[in-house]
Amino acid sequence: AQSVTQPDIHITVSEGASLELRCNYSYGATPYLFWYVQSPGQGLQLLLKYFSGDTLVQGIKGFEAEFKRSQSSFNLRKPSVHWSDAAEYFCAVVPRGNTGFQKLVFGTGTRLLVSP
Amino acid sequence: DTGVSQNPRHKITKRGQNVTFRCDPISEHNRLYWYRQTLGQGPEFLTYFQNEAQLEKSRLLSDRFSAERPKGSFSTLEIQRTEQGDSAMYLCASSLGLSTGELFFGEGSRLTVL
Numbered sequence: 328a329q330s331v332t333q334p335d336i337h338i339t340v341s342e343g344a345s346l347e348l349r350c351n352y353s354y355g356a357t358p359y360l361f362w363y364v365q366s367p368g369q370g371l372q373l374l375l376k377y378f379s380g381d382t383l384v385q386g387i388k389g390f391e392a393e394f395k396r397s398q399s400s401f402n403l404r405k406p407s408v409h410w411s412d413a414a415e416y417f418c419a420v421v422p423r424g425n426t427g428f429q430k431l432v433f434g435t436g437t438r439l440l441v442s443p
Numbered sequence: 444d445t446g447v448s449q450n451p452r453h454k455i456t457k458r459g460q461n462v463t464f465r466c467d468p469i470s471e472h473n474r475l476y477w478y479r480q481t482l483g484q485g486p487e488f489l490t491y492f493q494n495e496a497q498l499e500k501s502r503l504l505s506d507r508f509s510a511e512r513p514k515g516s517f518s519t520l521e522i523q524r525t526e527q528g529d530s531a532m533y534l535c536a537s538s539l540g541l542s543t544g545e546l547f548f549g550e551g552s553r554l555t556v557l
């Protein structure tokens with residue numbers, strides 16, 4: 328079945344430490360890949376996206392993600408976490424290869440907690 | 444503020460009542476989406492408009508749900524005869540036609556059905 332999996336429900340990282348959030352997908356053809364962030368009281372915001380080309384993509388707020396076709400993964404990383412990064416992070420995909428409207432499909436999210 | 448605006452932000456209602464949510468998208472965006480988000484889950488697609496035409500509806504959108512976008516600008520989502528299972532955050536998003544997956548979300552309307 329087609330799916331987007333975020334295996335970690337919660338992650339706690341110390342401020343200043345590095346971060347990696349995992350995302351795996353199961354689709355016949357590599358979908359378009361996205362990471363969104365949902366901060367308390369704010370709408371979902373696009374961090375970065377991957378359509379094709381360079382497998383390491385840069386996003387806003389110092390985030391990057393790496394697409395690995397062999398692992399069907401699109402993990403989000405940040406070298407040094409700030410307290411303001413505490414939020415919920417969603418991996419999302421848009422399937423490709425079909426005609427017509429293709430909706431954005433979200434994973435279940437990973438809640439990031441940042442400790443002092 | 445020129446972002447996506449949703450009203451009301453919070454709604455508490457009794458089971459069986461009707462509720463309506465409004466979404467004002469970014470003005471130049473021709474596509475508008477409704478998603479639902481329950482606790483511990485990612486947003487789930489409900490429906491999609493291109494201009495005033497409703498082009499896609501999820502099976503999650505039962506007969507009690509209706510969405511409109513009468514002039515291709517703002518949209519409303521009405522839930523009739525609410526049930527406790529309708530309690531969720533209802534998210535509206537908008538996008539330009541060619542921006543695949545790049546949605547701009549509002550802050551959401553939280554519905555609590557007692």
